Amino acid sequence: MLHLHNTLTGNKDRFEPLVPGRVRMYVCGVTVYDYCHIGHARSALVFDVLRRYLEYSGFVVEFAKNFTDVDDKIIKRAHEQGVGCDHITDKYIQAYYEDMEKLGVGRATVEPRATEHIVDIVGLVEKLLKKGMAYRVDGDVYFQVDRYPGYGRLSKRNLDDLQAGARVDVDQRKRQPMDFALWKSSKPGEPSWDSPWGPGRPGWHIECSAMAMRHLGETFDIHGGGMDLIFPHHENEIAQSCGATGKEFARYWVHNGFVQINQEKMSKSLDNFFTIREIFSASEWPESITGEMLRYFLLTTHYRSPLDFSDQSVRESKGALNGFYDLFERLNEPAPNRGTADGSMRVVMTRTREAFAEAMDDDLNTPNAVAVLQKLRGESNKAIESGLSSKMRHAVRQEFRALGAVLGLLQPDSWQFKPQFQSVSPDERGEKTTPLSEADIAGKIAARLEAKKAKNYSLADQLRAELASHGITIEDRPDGTSRWKR
RNA sequence: GGCGCCGUACCCAAGUGGCUAAGGGAGCAGUCUGCAAAACUGCGAUGCGGCGGUUCGAACCCGCCCGGCGCCUCCA
Structure with a gap:
């Protein structure tokens, strides 16, 4: 039985979907104004593995992952380059797909874009205005934070704490410093859509609420993203969604930890980030192998822990993976019809399957799951030494393929590349x-x-x-x- | 100022109250091999940042301290 760490409760909760057998999950994707870095890769990978494991466990998964394609940074980038916003967003969505394919990250069931959901967004904002949870100032609409009593329950903060620590100049037109924009009036030259409040564009948080509700319903199972989204993004999503519907929004909130460089968060301001494509082009290995090395590296740390990125540690993943592919070569070699280790190997494989599921059930403990596969590798090599039939060799290879598929590893027949x-x-x-x-x-x-x-x-x-x-x-x-x- | 996280062998990294502290990488020794490579076997933390405390028993719980980091502003 899968248990997931739920930011909302602060515990590892037993996972039970609202509708038996069916899981609906939403993950905050990227704002498409630049190439993805290794931190984006980690986040995408974590939820790719969660999805794979849910499917392996027999659930039908409806997985929505958005692209934020209207935003200040996109507008800024478009102005700098003298091109339209569409040009920027198309380019980086394309790049995103290329990068993710190299990492073996599958596509979501639906990949909605904010600009395709303006009608839903406007409808949601109107609903909040009608309920008195939002207010208009000139052409802008703000969410009034103190109208939602549960505000702060995700990030475990209260409004007083937040206001004491506010570091930003407060827009004087807001009633409360923490109120946030649902709708922004557009300045000339900015993308804009008609609305009851005049031409404008959506605020950042509202798009995810609107898209999640459109594709998954008002209440769904899992909402994921990076830890930095807990506040304010996800806190605001909860406030506006629950405020509008009066129902719970997402039931399990799952957040992944950061990738760091020398113990510090990767960020643009520190200029210490590596893009996915930089890593691939600097690699001396073929693309498919680099992809698997990176994937292995990212999955050998638990998803909620910080992960220090270095060339050195990615290279070390190569050594660890070599052992598997050397084994696969041996499994392909000619073998007798009967082997003395056949019976014990059958038992080992059954135990491996159980141990693997146990590791994954424990809040997606991929480092343990990988350790289970490493143990199977050792047992398989020993079995080959003492005699393993060709039929069992085939079965062992299939076992690696089946469990490896959950992690997106060990699929190629060979590393004779x-x-x-x-x-x-x-x-x-x-x-x-x-x-x-x-x-x-x-x-x-x-x-x-x-x-x-x-x-x-x-x-x-x-x-x-x-x-x-x-x-x-x-x-x-x-x-x-x-x-x-x- | 508020909220929170991390510190386990040379490196990476599980374990969070009770069997010999997983697993991998690197290293050393042995078997095999013309020599290697791969594989196999063995070695490797009497100790889990430090000091106290709770307990029959703690890496795991509590307190203090040291070191590092994150969020509170756009951020995966």
Whole structure:
């Protein structure tokens, strides 16, 4: 039974959807005015895994993830570049899809955009005005925070605390400093839509309420996003949604922790962020492998803990994944019809499945889930040593595939990949390496096998050293052939 | 000022009251191999930031202290 840490209650709550067998979840996506960084990747990945695990557990999942495509930063960027807002948002939505595909993050069931829901937004604002929870000032509409008695229940703050700590100049037209804009009148040159209050555009928080209600209903199961959204964004969503409907909005609030650089939050102002595409283009590994390395790295820390990003730790994920793919190679090798370890392996696989679910049920403990897979790897290698039939080898590979799929890992048949030769970076000893074609590699390997056959080991070792200087490792098989990897 | 989080081996990272403190990476030794690689076997924290306290029993609960961080403003 899945338990999720619920920010609303502060506890790990047993997860039970409102409608049995069906989960409705909404996740705050990105504001599309720039490329995504590794922090966005983490958030997207966490909810991608949550969705995968819910589906693995047998739920039908309706998953909505929005794009915020009207916003001050977008307008600013468009003005700077002398282009329309559409140009900016189209470009970065496209980039988002490209980045997420490299990370293996699947598409949501619906991916609504704020600008496509103006009618819903206007309707919601009207409802709040009618109920006396919002007020008009010139062409703007504000939500009046003290009209919603539960304000602060998500972020565990009260209005007095918030006002004492306010660091921003308060708009004097507001009745309360914490009141927030539902609708903003547009200045010339800004995107605008007609409304009962004149031409304008939606405030930031209202879009998520409107879109979630449109696609998932007034009350739904899970609402997610980064921890920095707890206040004010999600607090405001709750106030305006519950204020409008009189019903609970989302039942479980799930928030992921930050990615940090040297123990500090990644942010634009500190200029310490890495975009997803930067990481991929700087990687010496092929895209599919870089994607899996990153995914493994991000999932080996619990989603609510801070995670320190470094090249070093991502590289270390490569070492950990190598072990799996080396095992898969062995599982593919010819094997007898019966193996002495077949029976015990069956038991191991059953236990593995249970332990995996137990880890994931515990608030999506992916580091533990990965540890379970690592244990299965060890057990599988031992079983191969003592004798595992080809049928069981196939079953073991399927088990890795099935559990790996929940994490989005271990799907390729092999890591015998085509390396990228274009730009090989200097290796760690500082030696310059030169590009090596695949034909060169094959040639050297063939030459080395010849030398070995002739027992000319010094030549064979020299050829192996040459390949090693290009980061290529040779592995001699018992059948007299050699395979290689980077 | 308010709210909150983190500190576990060389590195990453689970564990949050009771079996020998998971797992991975790196390292060392051994088996195998022409030598390697891979695999297997073994080694590796008498201790979980520090000091007190509660308890039959604490990394886990409480208090204080030290160190680091986040939110309270746009932010995944």
